[in-house]
Amino acid sequence: MAASVGTTPGGTTPAGMTPAGTTPESEKDTEFQEREKILCPDFLSVAQITEMLAEDVDGVQQKLEKLLNFRNLQTCLKEASLLDYYVSGFLWARGMDFSIIQYSKFMTLLDMLLHNLRTLHMSLEDSIKWLREVMAEIGPSHSQKNEEWNIFDVKQANAVVDYLKISLFQHYKLYEFLFFSAREEIVIGTEQAIEVVKPAGHPFPDPLEEGISFDIYSTFIEPPPILDMEMKGLNQEQGPEEPQPEADTSEIDPLVGFTIEDIKLVLGQVTDDILISIQDNPKTTAHP
Numbered sequence: 001m002a003a004s005v006g007t008t009p010g011g012t013t014p015a016g017m018t019p020a021g022t023t024p025e026s027e028k029d030t031e032f033q034e035r036e037k038i039l040c041p042d043f044l045s046v047a048q049i050t051e052m053l054a055e056d057v058d059g060v061q062q063k064l065e066k067l068l069n070f071r072n073l074q075t076c077l078k079e080a081s082l083l084d085y086y087v088s089g090f091l092w093a094r095g096m097d098f099s100i101i102q103y104s105k106f107m108t109l110l111d112m113l114l115h116n117l118r119t120l121h122m123s124l125e126d127s128i129k130w131l132r133e134v135m136a137e138i139g140p141s142h143s144q145k146n147e148e149w150n151i152f153d154v155k156q157a158n159a160v161v162d163y164l165k166i167s168l169f170q171h172y173k174l175y176e177f178l179f180f181s182a183r184e185e186i187v188i189g190t191e192q193a194i195e196v197v198k199p200a201g202h203p204f205p206d207p208l209e210e211g212i213s214f215d216i217y218s219t220f221i222e223p224p225p226i227l228d229m230e231m232k233g234l235n236q237e238q239g240p241e242e243p244q245p246e247a248d249t250s251e252i253d254p255l256v257g258f259t260i261e262d263i264k265l266v267l268g269q270v271t272d273d274i275l276i277s278i279q280d281n282p283k284t285t286a287h288p
Contacts, residue, residue: 042104043111049103061087078178092163105138105151106160113168118179124172
């Protein structure tokens, strides 16, 4: 009896004995089913791929965003980068004019590479080895009898590997940083102290130093001191003061009430005082 050996991405499966009574056709069907299990489950179903093929770039992005359940694309760098990874891969595959099964396996391959990095912490070398093993199963085979099982031909397989080199492997360190490096909060946000406007009791807020000069503020905007405001209010309550009429002194005689004798007596006293002062200080009247 013949023994069959199958190679999987995880290693080599143990040889199994072919049951008695099996035919070459049943062996081919069994081997084909085993090869179909590679890169399963599929990342995208046939219905999802068909719908996305009818969409433009924005439509593809929206459908993958919903499928991946990304809700913080505007603020989360991780979600935005991963969505770009999947959208770019699907659009590249559409440019290659893949079949539905080729779309399915290629998108599952993209997802599994990220899964190995995120959950298994695969290094770049291990990921390249894993890709080589997978492409050996789904890519072209040296055996002509299994050519109909190949998902990608030689040209397509080389294109897939080249695309993975420039999309994932070339930026592998960045994806490792994306999954395993903690980012400080200062990178995505900051705190600012905002001063609110004062209550209505204060007519105007204090001016900003760079907004208006103090002279203009103090002259036209700054409210008067509280004491001046109280005095002004008090004066307004009492009403304006009525000006008192000034006495007309031009028509009143300043000698009213004095007799001639009183006037003579005052003039005599003034004359005596002047003469006495002259006699006490004769030098003030001497000529040089």
